[in-house]
Amino acid sequence: MTDVGVRERRNVVDAAARVLTEVCAPWVVNIASSMVIGIAVGAPGWGAFVALCAGVVPMAVILAGMRRATIGDHHVSKIDERHLLIVVLLFVVVAGLVVQVVAHAPIEMIAFMSAGLVALAVAAAITSVFRWKVSVHTGVSAGVTVVLALAVSPWWLLALTLTPLVGWSRVRLGAHTTGQVVVGALTGAVAAGLTYALIA
Template identity: 75%
Template sequence: MVLGISVGSPGWGIFVAVCSGVVPMVFILAGMCRAKIGDHHVTEIDERHVLIVAILAVVVGALVVLIVAGAPIELVGFTSAGLVTLVVAGVITSIGRWKVSVHTGVSAGVTVVLALALSPWWLLALMSTPLIGWSRVHLGDHTRGQVIVGAVAGAVVAGAAYASIA
């Protein structure tokens, strides 16, 4: 939403936030209600496969809407960056059978994109990524390697994708 407001398109910012944040959480909560997902962190690797595909479908649909409707390129770039980052996390998780941290990937990726789109001052927010990583390790959901790979992949992939589009 910050990016949408910053580029003068708060409605598109809300649309992207709903498609990339709210809808995926609804999928997770629905999976929990159906006992297909054990918790809101989706800690079991086998629970992630179908969820990642479903979220990818929503984000691709959102991206199509953004492009067809002529949304600001910054929001097209932001959504594309999230899509590509999710694909990378999905490949590592599903094909590599290694539960890379989506939490640290999102934290680092969004921070880098906001720094590219708005101001380098946003890079200060990267200080929160190690705290998120620590919490994921402390909870026993990830190894140190998984949170580090998630953060690096998120920052590099999202940043590169955004920079190539916007």
């Protein structure tokens, strides 16, 4: 294969990695899964509320940080930019949970948001205490898939095949190491899955 051919192949692979990274971004997955669970339990309004708290608001906060130049990119690639952001996101999710509990939201929706809160707290601990940039992409991918399998149908476990692909995309783009995507997936699946199972 010529040098031109090699470059073209690399460009195609890199483009595929970028598409996977964007389509499976945490905020996108959170919005989609919130609506799926909301519809599945007959509470699409609560699904939209959780989507707002877990997807729309977090991305709005990130974009605001980018405008102020306190966050470099929408994936928050620099570890030092993640600390304050995580605190803000934890506050948003806790506030959303309070609203759900006070308004007597379906237990499945409360459990789903609680699962996200615990998974985020675990990722925060690894990031802040150990200063290791664990992958939120793979954490959300695996965690949401396990919760969907528990809440909606075991068939959702088939979607776990996407998590290694998401991990590959993050490594390919230089955002994480292999260890960071693996740990992200394992902690996300365990933290979110156990939390949902205990509450729902």
